[in-house]
Amino acid sequence: MxxxxxxxxxxxxxxxxxxxxxxxxxxxxxxxxxxxxxxxxxxxxxxxxxxxxxxxxxxxxxxxxxxxxxxxxxxxxxxxxxxxxxxxxxxxxxxxxxxxxxxxxxxxxxxxxxxxxxxxxxxxxxxxxxxxxxxxxxxxxxxxxxxxxxxxxxxxxxxxxxxxxxxxxxxxxxxxxxxxxxxxxxxxGGRKPDRRQLLASMQVYQEAWGAFSELTALKREGRLPALWFSVITNAFFFDSVERWTEHVRAVAAKFRGTEPAGKGVFLAGSPIFFPNLKILHLLEDAGLNPVADDLCSAERLFPGAVFCDDPSEHGMLKAMAQRYHQGCLCPTFADNDRRVNNIVSPANRGLFGGVVFQVLKGCHPFDLESLSLEQRLKDEGLKYIKLETDYTAEDSQNLLTRLEACRSTLD
Missing domain, CATH: 3.40.50.11890 (Rossmann fold)
Known part of the structure; x- marks a missing residue:
C-alpha cells in the first residue's frame, strides 16, 4: 500500500x-x-x-x-x-x-x-x-x-x-x-453436534426469544423507544447470545414503568444499522413512535423460537429449516403476502394509524415492494409515506418536513 x-x-x-x-x-x-x-x-x-x-x-x-x-x-x-x-x-x-x-x-x-x-x-x-x-x-x-x-x-x-x-x-x-x-x-467449530447439543442450543435461543418478545411488547406499548430497540438488536451479534439475553431482561425490567410517547406508526423497509440511526431520530423529532416494524435489523432479528415435536436430530434440523424459511418476511421471496398481512393483522391495527416505508437508494427488493404495498395499505385505510434516502445527512430537513406533514394527518 x-x-x-x-x-x-x-x-x-x-x-x-x-x-x-x-x-x-x-x-x-x-x-x-x-x-x-x-x-x-x-x-x-x-x-x-x-x-x-x-x-x-x-x-x-x-x-x-x-x-x-x-x-x-x-x-x-x-x-x-x-x-x-x-x-x-x-x-x-x-x-x-x-x-x-x-x-x-x-x-x-x-x-x-x-x-x-x-x-x-x-x-x-x-x-x-x-x-x-x-x-x-x-x-x-x-x-x-x-x-x-x-x-x-x-x-x-x-x-x-x-x-x-x-x-x-x-x-x-x-x-x-x-x-x-x-x-x-x-x-x-471442530464438532458435529449431536441431538443433545442441538436441543441445548434450541433452548438457549428459546430463552433469548422470550426476552426479546418481552422487549417487543414494551415497544408495542410505546414504552421502549425504537431507537433503544435498534441499539439492542444491533448489538446482538457482538457478544454471546447468553449474555445478550441477560442484559435484555434487565432493560425490559427498567422500561416497564415508563409512559408511552408519540403517535404510533409501523416502520417498514430497508434495515437500519448503528451509527446511521438518522431515520429513527427524525421520526422522534416529528412526534412519531415506531411501535412495530418488520426490519431485519430490528423485530425480524428472530423469525421466532424453534419448537419441534420430533426430538430426533432430523426432526430438530427440519424444525429449524421450516422456522427460518417459512417465518422469514424478506422481500426477495416471490410468495410474500404474509409480509403485508403481518402489517394489517388485527393484532396490530389498533397500535398505529400509518406506515412509514423507508428505502435505501439501490435497495431494489424493497423499492419494488413499495409499489404493491402502498395500494394494499391504502385499501386497508392506513396512511402511508415512503422515504427514499441514502447514507447522508443532507436530506434530513426534507425528510423531517414530510414526516411532520404525515404526523398531522394522523390526528
Missing part, C-alpha cells in the same frame, strides 16, 4: 470511529438513557472489528450476510455468528470507487468497514463465511470484496435460498441446505 493510500485509509478509519462515538454520546445524553443500556452501547462503541468479537466470545466466528441461516445451528456447532452490516456514512468512501454508482449503501458501507478490519484476510477474524442467496448484492458480495482488493481468504459457504416458500419441493431443498450448513459449521 502506498503512503497516500495509507493516509486516506487512516483518515477514514478515524472518521468512522468519530461517527460511532458521536452517535453513542448522543444516545447517552438522552433523557431516557438508563445504565442498563450501557452494555449494548459499549459493544457498539467498540466498533465492528470481528477479530475483537472473536476474542470476546471465545469461539470461532462465522460471518453471515442474511438471517436465513439458523442461529441455533451455529451455536450447536460451537461457532459464533457475526452479521456483516455497515452503518457508517464515511466507510463507503473507501469502497465506493471500486463499486457500481447505484448499489445498496448498507453493503457499500459494510465493504468499506471490512477494508478497515484489523485482520489481514479481509474476513475479519472470521473462520468462514455463510452467504444465503437473497438479493443480488448479497450474492455478489465475495466478488465485490475481490474487486475492492481484499478477497475473502476464508472458506465461503453459499446457501441456495428457494424463493418460493410454499412449494414442498422448495422446503425439501432448504432442508438439504441446512444439513449442508451443519457440515460446514462443524468443520469450523
Amino acid at each position: 502506498s503512503q497516500r493510500e495509507d493516509r486516506i485509509k487512516n483518515k477514514i478509519r478515524a472518521r468512522c470511529a468519530e461517527e460511532i462515538q458521536e452517535e453513542a454520546a448522543l444516545l447517552r445524553a438522552r433523557a431516557d438513557h438508563a445504565p442498563e443500556l450501557d452494555w449494548f452501547l459499549d459493544l457498539l462503541a467498540a466498533g465492528p472489528d470481528s477479530s475483537v468479537i472473536a476474542e470476546r466470545v471465545g469461539r470461532p466466528v462465522a460471518a453471515v450476510l442474511c438471517l436465513q441461516a439458523p442461529l441455533e445451528l451455529f451455536h450447536a456447532c460451537g461457532v459464533h455468528p457475526y452479521k456483516i452490516f455497515g452503518g457508517s456514512q464515511t466507510a463507503p468512501r473507501l469502497s465506493g470507487p471500486s463499486l457500481p454508482a447505484v448499489m445498496c449503501p448498507m453493503l457499500r458501507s459494510a465493504l468499506g468497514l471490512l477494508l478497515l478490519d484489523s485482520a489481514e484476510d479481509g474476513g475479519a477474524g472470521c473462520a468462514g463465511w455463510v452467504i444465503p442467496t437473497t438479493c443480488d448484492w448479497v450474492v455478489k458480495f465475495p466478488e465485490m470484496m475481490r474487486v475492492c482488493g481484499r478477497p475473502i481468504e476464508r472458506p465461503v459457504h453459499m446457501m441456495e435460498l428457494p424463493h418460493l416458500k410454499d412449494r414442498p419441493g422448495s422446503q425439501e431443498r432448504w432442508l438439504e441446505e441446512v444439513y449442508a450448513l451443519r457440515d460446514f459449521l462443524s468443520s469450523l
Whole structure:
C-alpha cells in the first residue's frame, strides 16, 4: 500500500470511529438513557472489528450476510455468528470507487468497514463465511470484496435460498441446505453436534426469544423507544447470545414503568444499522413512535423460537429449516403476502394509524415492494409515506418536513 493510500485509509478509519462515538454520546445524553443500556452501547462503541468479537466470545466466528441461516445451528456447532452490516456514512468512501454508482449503501458501507478490519484476510477474524442467496448484492458480495482488493481468504459457504416458500419441493431443498450448513459449521467449530447439543442450543435461543418478545411488547406499548430497540438488536451479534439475553431482561425490567410517547406508526423497509440511526431520530423529532416494524435489523432479528415435536436430530434440523424459511418476511421471496398481512393483522391495527416505508437508494427488493404495498395499505385505510434516502445527512430537513406533514394527518 502506498503512503497516500495509507493516509486516506487512516483518515477514514478515524472518521468512522468519530461517527460511532458521536452517535453513542448522543444516545447517552438522552433523557431516557438508563445504565442498563450501557452494555449494548459499549459493544457498539467498540466498533465492528470481528477479530475483537472473536476474542470476546471465545469461539470461532462465522460471518453471515442474511438471517436465513439458523442461529441455533451455529451455536450447536460451537461457532459464533457475526452479521456483516455497515452503518457508517464515511466507510463507503473507501469502497465506493471500486463499486457500481447505484448499489445498496448498507453493503457499500459494510465493504468499506471490512477494508478497515484489523485482520489481514479481509474476513475479519472470521473462520468462514455463510452467504444465503437473497438479493443480488448479497450474492455478489465475495466478488465485490475481490474487486475492492481484499478477497475473502476464508472458506465461503453459499446457501441456495428457494424463493418460493410454499412449494414442498422448495422446503425439501432448504432442508438439504441446512444439513449442508451443519457440515460446514462443524468443520469450523471442530464438532458435529449431536441431538443433545442441538436441543441445548434450541433452548438457549428459546430463552433469548422470550426476552426479546418481552422487549417487543414494551415497544408495542410505546414504552421502549425504537431507537433503544435498534441499539439492542444491533448489538446482538457482538457478544454471546447468553449474555445478550441477560442484559435484555434487565432493560425490559427498567422500561416497564415508563409512559408511552408519540403517535404510533409501523416502520417498514430497508434495515437500519448503528451509527446511521438518522431515520429513527427524525421520526422522534416529528412526534412519531415506531411501535412495530418488520426490519431485519430490528423485530425480524428472530423469525421466532424453534419448537419441534420430533426430538430426533432430523426432526430438530427440519424444525429449524421450516422456522427460518417459512417465518422469514424478506422481500426477495416471490410468495410474500404474509409480509403485508403481518402489517394489517388485527393484532396490530389498533397500535398505529400509518406506515412509514423507508428505502435505501439501490435497495431494489424493497423499492419494488413499495409499489404493491402502498395500494394494499391504502385499501386497508392506513396512511402511508415512503422515504427514499441514502447514507447522508443532507436530506434530513426534507425528510423531517414530510414526516411532520404525515404526523398531522394522523390526528
